[in-house]
Amino acid sequence: MEAATADTKIAxxxxxxxxxxxxxxxxxxxxxxxxxxxxxxAIVAAYPIGYAVWLSFHEYSVRVPGLSRGAGFRNYTNAxxxxxxxxxxxxxxxxxxxxxxxxxxxxxAMALIMHNATRGKGVLRTxxxxxxxxxxxxxxxxxxxxxxxxxxxxxxxxxxxxxPGGNIxxxxxxxxxxxxxxxxxxxKTAPFMALLVLAGMQVIPNDVYDAAKVDGANAWQRFTKIxxxxxxxxxxxxxxxxxxxxxxxxxxxxxxxxxxxxxNTLSFEAYQQLRExxxxxxxxxxxxxxxxxVMIVSFAYIRFVGGNIRGLADExxx
Amino acid sequence: MSTAESAQSVAVPRARTREARKPKRNWAWVQWVxxxxxxxxxxxxFYWLINTSLKTGPDLSxxxxxxxxxxxxxxxxxxxxxxxxxALRNSAIVSLTTTFLALLVGSFCAYAIARLKxxxxxxxxxxxxxxxxxxxxxxxxxxxxxxxxxxxxxxxxGLIIPYLTFALxxxxxxxxxxxxxxxxxxxxxxxxxxxTHFQAFYKVVVxxxxxxxxTAGILTFIFAWNxxxxxxxxxxxxxxxxxxxxxxxxxxxxxxxxPLGTISAASVVISIPLILLVLLFQKRIVAGLTAGAxxx
Numbered sequence: 001m002e003a004a005t006a007d008t009k010i011a012x013x014x015x016x017x018x019x020x021x022x023x024x025x026x027x028x029x030x031x032x033x034x035x036x037x038x039x040x041x042a043i044v045a046a047y048p049i050g051y052a053v054w055l056s057f058h059e060y061s062v063r064v065p066g067l068s069r070g071a072g073f074r075n076y077t078n079a080x081x082x083x084x085x086x087x088x089x090x091x092x093x094x095x096x097x098x099x100x101x102x103x104x105x106x107x108x109a110m111a112l113i114m115h116n117a118t119r120g121k122g123v124l125r126t127x128x129x130x131x132x133x134x135x136x137x138x139x140x141x142x143x144x145x146x147x148x149x150x151x152x153x154x155x156x157x158x159x160x161x162x163x164p165g166g167n168i169x170x171x172x173x174x175x176x177x178x179x180x181x182x183x184x185x186x187x188k189t190a191p192f193m194a195l196l197v198l199a200g201m202q203v204i205p206n207d208v209y210d211a212a213k214v215d216g217a218n219a220w221q222r223f224t225k226i227x228x229x230x231x232x233x234x235x236x237x238x239x240x241x242x243x244x245x246x247x248x249x250x251x252x253x254x255x256x257x258x259x260x261x262x263x264n265t266l267s268f269e270a271y272q273q274l275r276e277x278x279x280x281x282x283x284x285x286x287x288x289x290x291x292x293x294v295m296i297v298s299f300a301y302i303r304f305v306g307g308n309i310r311g312l313a314d315e316x317x318x
Numbered sequence: 319m320s321t322a323e324s325a326q327s328v329a330v331p332r333a334r335t336r337e338a339r340k341p342k343r344n345w346a347w348v349q350w351v352x353x354x355x356x357x358x359x360x361x362x363x364f365y366w367l368i369n370t371s372l373k374t375g376p377d378l379s380x381x382x383x384x385x386x387x388x389x390x391x392x393x394x395x396x397x398x399x400x401x402x403x404x405a406l407r408n409s410a411i412v413s414l415t416t417t418f419l420a421l422l423v424g425s426f427c428a429y430a431i432a433r434l435k436x437x438x439x440x441x442x443x444x445x446x447x448x449x450x451x452x453x454x455x456x457x458x459x460x461x462x463x464x465x466x467x468x469x470x471x472x473x474x475x476g477l478i479i480p481y482l483t484f485a486l487x488x489x490x491x492x493x494x495x496x497x498x499x500x501x502x503x504x505x506x507x508x509x510x511x512x513x514t515h516f517q518a519f520y521k522v523v524v525x526x527x528x529x530x531x532x533t534a535g536i537l538t539f540i541f542a543w544n545x546x547x548x549x550x551x552x553x554x555x556x557x558x559x560x561x562x563x564x565x566x567x568x569x570x571x572x573x574x575x576x577p578l579g580t581i582s583a584a585s586v587v588i589s590i591p592l593i594l595l596v597l598l599f600q601k602r603i604v605a606g607l608t609a610g611a612x613x614x
Contacts, residue, residue: 127360
């Protein structure tokens with residue numbers, strides 16, 4: 001209210017003509033300040049994406065210079081009929097569903113623990129950031145050493161405790177390689193989820209809980225009836241970030257398993273065709289398909305939970 | 319973030335917290351077990367890596383919780399490997415340059431979005447944010463071809479330029495939320511005193527937004543230090559390879575020997591800068607990560 005009246009008071013005192021030039025100046029300055037970013041984005045994002053689309057409709061080989069001819073949708077039909085690419089689609093969705101699910105559960109659990117810790121909150125938050133900060137390549141190597149069949153921690157511990165599974169070659173067998181891949185990803189990114197959820201928890205006013213306590217709600221009821229519903233927006237944002245990342249996963253399978261034993265993902269398969277097999281057309285078609293899948297999933301998210309996101313944006317705007 | 323926290327601790331008087339803690343007393347041990355479990359979950363895998371990096375020879379084929387004969391031999395050997403030291407230098411140059419340029423270019427764009435009036439602002443923001451959904455692989459192949467054609471394939475600028483486009487949306491996103499929090503009155507006062515919008519930006523807003531710049535800078539640095547897909551697609555030799563790429567191509571003295579000890583040592587070394595950043599700037603990083611999520 002106050003700000004609005006102040007504004008209207010100042011505005012009419014300026015001459016209308018002068019004000020227009022000031023607005024023009026502002027617009028010119030805006031253009032000047034935006035253009036470096038726009039130029040960079042155009043060169044390194046828009047142009048390559050357009051070029052990738054063009055390549056995906058052509059037959060093109062690095063080995064035979066100058067050879068390039070129109071291929072219509074052949075690269076796309078080849079990609080979709082390729083059994084390796086089909087398994088990559090399936091593996092990527094399995095990986096995304098499993099890792100995002102466990103990240104959510106662990107993330108909420110860790111956030112609750114951090115929120116309720118009476119002492120050492122800062123230390124705990126710093127420790128939780130360690131897996132997040134460690135490079136993905138290093139994460140892969142770390143879990144390789146832990147699941148090493150002979151000298152790794154897991155097999156030694158299983159054998160030492162006399163439990164079954166002590167002789168599993170984790171990264172060399174079909175269902176197990178995916179399990180390790182999911183564990184490694186959950187370890188690295190559950191903390192990110194936890195921090196986003198924790199930030200959401202800290203915004204919930206204490207009075208709400210006090211009121212519920214007075215009404216006789218127990219801890220579990222307070223969690224399911226108050227905490228979870230109020231956390232929904234924060235959780236949804238975290239879920240979107242994580243899902244989009246998981247669908248594009250590349251470095252973890254590249255280093256951990258080299259895409260073997262049921263761990264080849266969409267990005268990995270496209271890379272294989274582009275770099276290893278030098279099939280630029282087919283590889284580009286695969287990367288465009290990956291892009292489309294990511295787009296469809298993000299639109300689906302916004303469609304199904306869009307109301308919540310819009311609500312969040314409106315609240316944020318205040 | 320930090321303001322919300324301090325506000326909370328001010329609002330809750332000490333007597334009340336003690337009172338609130340009292341009935342939970344018998345649950346205290348559950349809480350401690352949970353806290354220790356979280357710490358173990360986060361730290362143990364990295365400890366195992368350090369443990370492996372301190373072992374050599376026959377010790378490497380045992381799974382002792384503590385290295386039986388701890389040695390820094392693996393560390394000495396990786397620092398004698400020119401491929402590794404070169405990669406460290408490349409990573410430092412690429413990450414620092416990317417961070418500096420992303421802050422410079424990004425703060426311009428973020429200021430315009432946060433403060434100036436211009437047409438199609440929504441579409442600009444939508445464009446910038448949509449870049450974060452691009453799979454790196456979709457631009458890797460065209461960039462590989464383009465960079466080969468113009469001769470910057472396998473060079474450091476060839477990495478810095480594409481890193482900028484991915485670092486920019488991140489930096490802009492964080493900076494916009496920080497710029498918006500700076501009270502408008504200060505800029506308006508500067509404008510009334512005859513400063514131009516641009517002067518108001520770099521003399522008033524930028525110094526006040528230093529914490530935001532630090533946050534965006536740290537996250538950009540971590541992104542660039544971590545990046546892998548473009549690092550292996552756009553380089554072909556040690557001249558331009560960054561550490562993640564170099565480590566992925568590390569091979570033992572023979573083809574069949576997995577040099578687990580040295581790879582672990584190299585992994586520990588390249589994690590140190592990031593762990594230092596986390597230890598020093600935990601609050602900034604959390605503020606940056608949650609900037610968009612909570613406030614919208």
